[in-house]
Amino acid sequence: DIQMTQSPASLSASLGETISIECRASEDIYSNLAWYQQKSGKSPQLLIYAANRLQDGVPSRFSGSGSGTQYSLKISGMQPEDEGDYFCLQGSKFPFTFGSGTKLEIK
Amino acid sequence: EVQLVESGGGLVQPGRSMKLSCAASGFTFSNYGMAWVRQAPTKGLEWVATISYDGSSTYYRDSVKGRFTISRDNAKSTLYLQMNSLRSEDTATYYCTRDEYYGYNYYFDYWGQGVMVTVSS
Numbered sequence: 179d180i181q182m183t184q185s186p187a188s189l190s191a192s193l194g195e196t197i198s199i200e201c202r203a204s205e206d207i208y209s210n211l212a213w214y215q216q217k218s219g220k221s222p223q224l225l226i227y228a229a230n231r232l233q234d235g236v237p238s239r240f241s242g243s244g245s246g247t248q249y250s251l252k253i254s255g256m257q258p259e260d261e262g263d264y265f266c267l268q269g270s271k272f273p274f275t276f277g278s279g280t281k282l283e284i285k
Numbered sequence: 286e287v288q289l290v291e292s293g294g295g296l297v298q299p300g301r302s303m304k305l306s307c308a309a310s311g312f313t314f315s316n317y318g319m320a321w322v323r324q325a326p327t328k329g330l331e332w333v334a335t336i337s338y339d340g341s342s343t344y345y346r347d348s349v350k351g352r353f354t355i356s357r358d359n360a361k362s363t364l365y366l367q368m369n370s371l372r373s374e375d376t377a378t379y380y381c382t383r384d385e386y387y388g389y390n391y392y393f394d395y396w397g398q399g400v401m402v403t404v405s406s
Contacts, residue, residue: 212392214330221380221396222330228390265330269391273346274332 180204180268184277190285191256199280201266203247210270213242213251217262225264226251258284287311289381289397296403297371307364307381307397314362315339318384320393321355321366323377331377334366335384348374371404378402 181204191197201211209229214222224233226242229249239254253260261284266277293305305321321333334355335344343355354367364381378401382393 208389210390212390221399222393223396224392224394227385227392227394228387231387233394267330267392272335272344274335274391276330276332279329 179273180207180271180275182266182268182275182277184266184280186280187278188281188283190283191253192285193256193258195256195285196252196254197256197282198253199251199264199266199282201244201249201251201277203249203268203270206246207268207270209245210268211242211244211249212267212269213240214265214267215260215262216265222265253282256282256284287383287395289383289395291379291381291397291400294379294400294402296405298406299372299404301371302367302369303371303402304368305366305379305381305400305402307366309362309364309381309383312383314357315359319355319357319364320382320384321364322380322382322393322396323375324380324399325374325377328377333379336364368402371402373404376402376404 183202185200211229213226216222225240230242241252264280288310290308297303318337320335336355340357352370356365378399380399381397383395385394
């Protein structure tokens with residue numbers, strides 16, 4: 179199985195701050211990487227797919243980058259509504275696997 | 286508007302069975318692969334099973350293979366997950382998701398609100 183190592187596990191950011199979350203795959207996943215946001219008690223919402231493509235309706239302060247085994251999600255200018263848990267997903271090979279998650283809070 | 290509405294969860298004893306349903310609307314159900322993803326309490330997300338748009342292909346994680354069956358009824362726009370021989374480690378919120386592709390990139394673009402399954406005596 180492809181292991182997805184996500185870091186950091188938690189992060190505290192000030193309003194307007196730029197933050198990054200990383201996911202490292204145990205093998206090349208050929209940009210087959212998606213990012214999700216999950217707010218408390220809600221289902222996950224797709225932010226980014228194919229490593230760097232922004233899902234319709236997602237604010238442009240969210241961006242994704244990376245290739246091979248290393249990927250990152252950047253939020254350029256933290257907003258209050260960005261608090262929540264963030265997960266990466268590799269869809270390159272069965273079984274599809276998620277990162278362990280990053281809890282993002284407002285400082 | 287795409288909507289996925291799960292039902293059928295609840296409390297079940299270890300070793301017993303339960304069947305989840307997911308009613309889809311707002312898109313042409315028969316054009317899309319679908320999947321189930323679960324999340325144990327305060328834990329991360331775990332892919333469970335995927336079914337192709339026409340039901341001809343199915344895929345499972347090892348821990349549920351032989352116990353769970355994913356199926357669909359395209360005439361009813363409904364996805365199912367039959368869960369047999371349930372274990373305590375199957376306790377989780379189960380999400381119905383829609384598969385999407387961008388080239389060779391695969392991901393889940395829409396998720397239901399989730400249904401809780403608790404396996405306990």
